[in-house]
Amino acid sequence: MNTRNEEFGTPKRLPLWGSRLAAGQTDEIGCRPSNRSLKAASSGASRHLPRWGRLWVLALLLLIIALALVGCHGSKGRAGFEVPEAFDTSRQFEITFWAKNDTNKTQTDIYKKAIADFETLYPNITVSMKLYTDYGRIYNDVITNISTNTTPNVCITYPDHIATYLTGDNVVVPLNALFDDEKYGLDGSELRFDGPSKDELIPQFLQECAFAGGTYALPYMRSTEALYINKTYVEALGYELPDVLTWDFVWEVSEAAMRKDADGVFTVNGQKVMIPFIYKSTDNMMIQMLRQLDAPYSTEAGEILILNDTTRGLLEQIAGHAKSGAFSTFKISSYPANFLNAGQCIFAVDSTAGATWMGSEAPLLDISEDALVQFETAVRIVPQFDPENPKMISQGPSVCVFNKTDPQEVLASWLFTQYLLTNDVQIAYSQTEGYVPVTSKAQDSPEYQAYLNSDAGDALHYPVKLKAAKLLLDNTGNTFTTPVFNGSASLRDAAGSLIESVTKSVRRKQTVDDAYFDKLYDDTASLYRLNQSSGRSGMTSGGDLGPLPSGSRALLIGLVCVWVMLGAYAIAEAVRKKSK
Amino acid sequence: MKKLLSAVLALVLALCAFAVAEGSMSYADYDAAELETEVTITAYVQAHQSWWDGKVTIYAADQDGAYFLYETPCSEEDAEKLVPGTKFTATGFKGEWSGEIELIDISNFEIIDDGDSYIAEPVDVTDLLGKDELAEKMNQRVSFKGMTVEPSTIEGDETEYAFLYNWDGSGEDGNDLYFNVSKDGQTYNFTVESYLCGAGTDVYEAVKALNVGDVIDLEGFLYWYNGANPHITAVSAAE
Numbered sequence: 001m002n003t004r005n006e007e008f009g010t011p012k013r014l015p016l017w018g019s020r021l022a023a024g025q026t027d028e029i030g031c032r033p034s035n036r037s038l039k040a041a042s043s044g045a046s047r048h049l050p051r052w053g054r055l056w057v058l059a060l061l062l063l064i065i066a067l068a069l070v071g072c073h074g075s076k077g078r079a080g081f082e083v084p085e086a087f088d089t090s091r092q093f094e095i096t097f098w099a100k101n102d103t104n105k106t107q108t109d110i111y112k113k114a115i116a117d118f119e120t121l122y123p124n125i126t127v128s129m130k131l132y133t134d135y136g137r138i139y140n141d142v143i144t145n146i147s148t149n150t151t152p153n154v155c156i157t158y159p160d161h162i163a164t165y166l167t168g169d170n171v172v173v174p175l176n177a178l179f180d181d182e183k184y185g186l187d188g189s190e191l192r193f194d195g196p197s198k199d200e201l202i203p204q205f206l207q208e209c210a211f212a213g214g215t216y217a218l219p220y221m222r223s224t225e226a227l228y229i230n231k232t233y234v235e236a237l238g239y240e241l242p243d244v245l246t247w248d249f250v251w252e253v254s255e256a257a258m259r260k261d262a263d264g265v266f267t268v269n270g271q272k273v274m275i276p277f278i279y280k281s282t283d284n285m286m287i288q289m290l291r292q293l294d295a296p297y298s299t300e301a302g303e304i305l306i307l308n309d310t311t312r313g314l315l316e317q318i319a320g321h322a323k324s325g326a327f328s329t330f331k332i333s334s335y336p337a338n339f340l341n342a343g344q345c346i347f348a349v350d351s352t353a354g355a356t357w358m359g360s361e362a363p364l365l366d367i368s369e370d371a372l373v374q375f376e377t378a379v380r381i382v383p384q385f386d387p388e389n390p391k392m393i394s395q396g397p398s399v400c401v402f403n404k405t406d407p408q409e410v411l412a413s414w415l416f417t418q419y420l421l422t423n424d425v426q427i428a429y430s431q432t433e434g435y436v437p438v439t440s441k442a443q444d445s446p447e448y449q450a451y452l453n454s455d456a457g458d459a460l461h462y463p464v465k466l467k468a469a470k471l472l473l474d475n476t477g478n479t480f481t482t483p484v485f486n487g488s489a490s491l492r493d494a495a496g497s498l499i500e501s502v503t504k505s506v507r508r509k510q511t512v513d514d515a516y517f518d519k520l521y522d523d524t525a526s527l528y529r530l531n532q533s534s535g536r537s538g539m540t541s542g543g544d545l546g547p548l549p550s551g552s553r554a555l556l557i558g559l560v561c562v563w564v565m566l567g568a569y570a571i572a573e574a575v576r577k578k579s580k
Numbered sequence: 581m582k583k584l585l586s587a588v589l590a591l592v593l594a595l596c597a598f599a600v601a602e603g604s605m606s607y608a609d610y611d612a613a614e615l616e617t618e619v620t621i622t623a624y625v626q627a628h629q630s631w632w633d634g635k636v637t638i639y640a641a642d643q644d645g646a647y648f649l650y651e652t653p654c655s656e657e658d659a660e661k662l663v664p665g666t667k668f669t670a671t672g673f674k675g676e677w678s679g680e681i682e683l684i685d686i687s688n689f690e691i692i693d694d695g696d697s698y699i700a701e702p703v704d705v706t707d708l709l710g711k712d713e714l715a716e717k718m719n720q721r722v723s724f725k726g727m728t729v730e731p732s733t734i735e736g737d738e739t740e741y742a743f744l745y746n747w748d749g750s751g752e753d754g755n756d757l758y759f760n761v762s763k764d765g766q767t768y769n770f771t772v773e774s775y776l777c778g779a780g781t782d783v784y785e786a787v788k789a790l791n792v793g794d795v796i797d798l799e800g801f802l803y804w805y806n807g808a809n810p811h812i813t814a815v816s817a818a819e
Contacts, residue, residue, distance in 0.1 A: 105734055105750035131752055140633065334678040338806065367806055504685070508616045508673065 078170045083181050084407050087190070093412040094126045095153035098141070100397060102353065103133050106432045114425045118416055121192040125412045135161070135397075139489070146171055151402040153413040159208055159481075160489035162216050162400050167486055173401040174214035178414050186418065195418050196439040204476055205438045209398050211484040217398035218417055219438040221429060223353040224392045224472045224479060225284055225382050228336070228464070230346045232375040233257065233268050244387035245380055247289075250277055250347050251317075254326035257346055269373070273344045275328045277321070278336040280350040282329050283496030284393050289314050291393075291480055292385040297495075302485035304530045306495060307521045315502045315520075319512050322503040331500055332507070338366055343373030349382055351395070352434035352468035356459075363459035379467040381475060394479035396435065427451070431460060434468030443473070487529070494528035604669055607644035619674050619683065623647050624698040625666040626721055627801065627813065629775040631659035637775075638662065639719065639801045639811075641700040646719035648682040648803065650675075652689050665697035680804040681718055702799050710766050714808055722802045722810065726818045727761035727768075729794045742790040754779045757787045761796070770798065773811040786815040 097115070101107040108131060115127040130152070132138045139161045145151045146168050157165075165172050179198055183190040187197035201219070209217035227245060234241050237256045242249065254276035257268045266274040279285045286306075290297050296305030321327040330336060336348030337357040348358065356364045359377035384390050399420060401413045419425065426442035429435065431451060437443050452469065454461040472479070482488065501520055505512055525531040604622035605613070613619050623640040630636075635651040636659045649670060654662075662668075672686035702723040708714040709724070731740030734749035743759035745751030747769075757772040777783045790796070797819060800812035 101750060103746050103748065103750055105746075105748045108750045131750075131755075133746075133755075136633075332675075332677075334806075338678065371806075504616075504673075508618075 078403060078405065080170050081173045081177075081403050081407055081410050083177050083184065084411055087184060087411050087415070088408050089122075089124050091408065092124050092126070093409055094128060095409065095413050095416060097127050097129045097416065098132060098138055098152040098155045099129055100132045100135055100138060100156045102433065104432055107429060110425065110428045110432065113428075114420060117424070118193075118419045121419075122412070122415060125416065127416055132156075139164075153402055153404065153409065154417050155400055155402065156220060156397045157217070157400055158489070159211060159217060159398060159484045160492060162398075163211060163484045163486050163488055165400075166212055166216065170403050172216050173403045173410055173414070174216055175209075175218065175401065175414075176215050178401075179215070184411060184415065191415070191418070193419055193422050196421050196441045200439045200441040201421075202438055202440060202443075202476065204394060204479060205396075208394060208481045208484075217400040218421060220397045220399045220420055221353075221426075221435040222394060222396040222438055222472065223351050223433075223435050224394055224475070225281070225288070225349055226352045226355065226434070226468050226471055227380045227382050228340060228348045228350065228355075228358040229378040229380060230340060230343070230375045231378040233343075233346045234378075237268060241378055241380075242387075243380070244390060245383050246387060247383045247385060250383045251321055251326070253346065254321060255324060258324055258326050268346075269343045271342075271344060273339075273342075275325065275333060275339055275345050277327045277347040278329065278333060278339055278345050278349070279327075279499075280330045280336050280348075280354070281496065282331070282499035283492045284395070285349070286311070286314070286495040286499055287482055287492070288382055288391065288393055289385070292391045298483050298485075298488070298491055300483045300485075302483070302487055304487075304491060304525075306491065306498075307525060307530070311498065312517050312521075315498055315517065316512075318499055319502040319506045323506040327503065329500060329503055332503060335366065337362070340377075341365065341373065342367055342371045343375060352472055353396070355379075355434035355465040355468035356432075356462055359464045361462070362464070363462050377464050379464055379471060381471060381478075390475065390478045392475060392479055394476075394481050396438075423447070430469070434465045434472075436469050436472050490528045491530065494524050494530055497528070498524060603671075607642055610647070610674070611645060613674050615674055615676050617674055618671065620669065620671040620688075621647060621683070622667065622669045622692070624664075624700075625662045625668065626664055626700060627776060628659065628662050629773070630778070631656050632775075636662065639721075639776075640668075641698070641720065643698065646700070646717075646721070646801075648680060648719045648801075649686060649689075650677075650682045650684050652683075652686045654689060658691065661691060665699045667692040667694065667696050667698070678805050679807065705802070706763060709763055709768060709808075714802070715804070717802050718804050720802050722800060724761070724763070724798045724810075727763050727796055727798060729790050729792050729796065730760035730762045730767050731792045732758065732760050740792055742792050742794070743787050757784065759787060759790065761798070768808070770800070770810050770812050771803075773803075776801075776811055777813055783812060783814050787812070790815070 099111050101111070111129060111131075115129060119126060135158060138155065138157055142151060142155060142157070142161070142165060146165060151171065162172055179185050181188055185198075186201070187195060202222070205219035205222050206215070209215050209219060227250075229241065231241055234253055237253055239249075239253050239256075257266065257274060257276040259267045261267055265272055268274065287297060290306070290310065293310055295310035296308055298304050298306065318327060333339065335357070336345060336350050337354065339345035340348040340358060341360065341362065350358070356362060357366065360372060360374045361377075365372065381390055382392050399417050401410060401417055404410050404413075421439055423439075423442045423445055426437035426439060427445065427448050430437045430442070430448070437448065442448055451461065452466060452473075454466070457463060482492070498520065501524075502512060505516065510516070604620050607621075610619055610621055621640075621642075623642045626639045626641050626646070628636050628638045631654065634653060634655070636654045638647075638649040638652055640647040640649060649672070652670065668689060668691050670683060670686050670690075671688040672683040675682055675684040677684075700721045702721045703717060704725060705714060705717050705722045706725045706727075708717065729742055732742070732744045732749075733740060734744065737749075741749070743757045745753065745755045745757065747756075747758045754774060756774045758769060760767050760769055762768070772784055772787050774784070779785075795818040797816050798810075798812050799814040800810040803809050803811045
């Protein structure tokens with residue numbers, strides 16, 4: 001699940017249906033024919049018609065099927081959006097907004113306040129919000145609703161997901177014309193709020209939303225990953241923490257932390273549990289490792305290149321450290337923050353948007369007070385292969401606008417979308433976690449600068465959170481994103497699953513050798529549809545599935561026996577009748 | 581001859597069911613199995629969460645203990661067959677996630693339609709609250725008697741609530757419900773898991789109707805998340 005929904009340190013206390021959702025989303029739009037079309041297609045009425053009549057019926061059936069198939073794609077064929085000359089304030093509009101929060105009360109309150117403030121400015125627009133706590137659910141619901149023409153108006157989502165939404169024509173509104181509209185565009189003359197101009201959008205963040213020949217979203221918040229470190233333990237192990245940590249350094253310290261005494265107690269923490277290095281989003285881990293090595297992942301056009309020798313080498317290295325117990329993942333063990341705060345982890349990689357959960361003094365805790373250990377928390381960029389040339393992922397929610405038949409409704413949606421980029425919303429939301437605003441207008445504002453440079457040390461100004469936000473602000477130029485195309489979400493899932501698979505395999509004492517990696521690559525390509533041209537499209541479509549379960553074998557043998565006996569009985573009956 | 585054939589057919593089907601269960605381990609063996617080893621169990625569905633994306637999470641039990649099957653691969657059609665009492669066999673790996681012992685990476689899941697069925701009676705664990713022995717009842721259907729509803733609060737809000745939507749009050753109707761109950765001076769946090777008992781179910785609506793100070797009996801499954809985190813399925817006024 002697991003998609004990009006693992007980016008955040010939260011949701012906490014929702015361990016099963018938030019970020020822990022399994023990977024493996026496919027990237028096809030569901031297309032279930034309606035009962036009506038099925039009934040028509042299966043009709044047997046033509047049996048009693050003359051030949052010409054049958055042909056007409058056949059033609060009619062083909063037409064119905066064709067229409068049904070077209071209908072399946074919902075908005076395929078819907079006219080593209082054109083910006084109206086003026087917003088019709090005489091009409092009432094009700095727009096739906098699907099939002100994601102990190103199971104964070106403050107974030108939902110900010111959304112609610114933004115909606116209330118917006119509705120005050122635009123009394124003829126009502127915004128109805130539906131809250132989600134993970135992106136995977138939003139993605140699935142949008143896909144389902146595309147086929148029924150019931151998409152929301154505005155949606156917090158990811159470019160990878162939008163690329164899939166775009167497989168239906170004119171489903172998502174390209175924003176380019178809206179950006180530049182003199183009246184209602186960014187900083188437009190008719191806006192009733194002080195929004196950012198196009199120049200005030202951070203270029204790197206906006207660039208992430210440009211693909212498939214257009215700009216299909218506005219960035220809403222941005223984060224990256226950070227390395228949260230128990231500095232106390234690193235120094236206790238005899239190491240000095242550098243400004244930029246290499247992968248080698250992290251692995252070396254992690255292995256050093258595995259030393260136990262005769263009673264099986266880890267010497268570094270005096271506990272029976274220690275996983276020195278835990279990574280929250282293994283898709284990001286693989287993607288960043290490959291980018292740091294300038295190794296192939298995919299092309300801009302969507303050619304899949306991840307299953308290469310560099311990847312294999314990285315997996316072998318990871319497997320070695322997983323085998324010693326020095327490395328694990330969120331999906332396998334749990335939230336890195338819980339282990340870090342309990343003194344059972346030294347290096348925890350999680351989103352900067354999870355900073356409020358990290359450290360002994362963290363405002364948000366998910367372990368009992370008696371399990372909490374006191375230590376000094378350091379925050380660094382993710383481990384690097386080349387510290388002189390750091391590279392880290394840029395991530396965070398974006399907002400897209402769905403097309404509707406009424407351009408005025410779309411314009412109302414766009415006005416609300418833009419409103420989310422005003423300073424009030426941007427600064428307030430960014431302060432809930434280690435996010436950064438996506439506009440220079442907000443970043444440079446005295447209010448945000450005062451927040452960022454505060455040494456108050458209270459929950460709002462939690463130092464680890466402020467360090468995490470500064471980390472991204474200082475490294476915006478070192479961030480990157482992966483190419484977006486229909487299938488890029490699935491590729492991302494595959495990247496993470498490779499690490500999860502080898503880690504699980506060594507923990508399960510399975511042999512990890514060349515044959516293992518060959519099979520892993522084949523299985524991954526098949527499961528995540530990375531090799532569509534081969535015609536393989538499912539987990540069970542290729543390869544050896546292994547022996548049948550004993551129950552299935554017994555059932556098949558039993559059925560054969562019964563058929564043989566039935567045949568024998570029938571022959572015996574026939575012989576008996578004949579002899580009569 | 582027809583009778584003979586019927587008898588043979590019945591025998592074959594019985595043998596098939598036996599063969600399916602044959603590879604299964606007892607609960608004791610499952611309990612003793614090391615983490616990260618492959619296990620095969622035969623057990624009975626007690627409840628399940630809503631099917632989603634080709635998977636369903638199952639609360640299960642046999643006469644000796646209980647299991648939690650995380651994200652069992654399953655068609656939506658088969659998920660509808662998983663009524664309480666349904667017998668099944670499953671092969672997967674024994675794992676631990678935040679203290680919860682569970683079956684994960686399930687590679688084989690088959691419903692056994694041999695007429696056998698079992699629904700566990702809830703075990704009263706009220707006296708085990710706060711004790712290490714409570715972990716021995718993990719995943720079982722359990723009950724808590726005579727618990728008092730304690731106030732829940734939201735950061736920055738002095739109002740005392742009988743329950744919250746999501747753990748911090750960030751949710752809305754339809755999300756998980758969190759509420760505090762106490763016994764003998766100790767307070768515990770319980771959950772109505774929305775994917776198990778969502779809005780409109782008796783327990784969901786019953787918890788929404790609670791008042792601070794109410795004394796109640798509860799039933800649920802003893803899920804674990806960094807400690808006991810029961811998923812409550814029934815609430816009633818204390819007897």
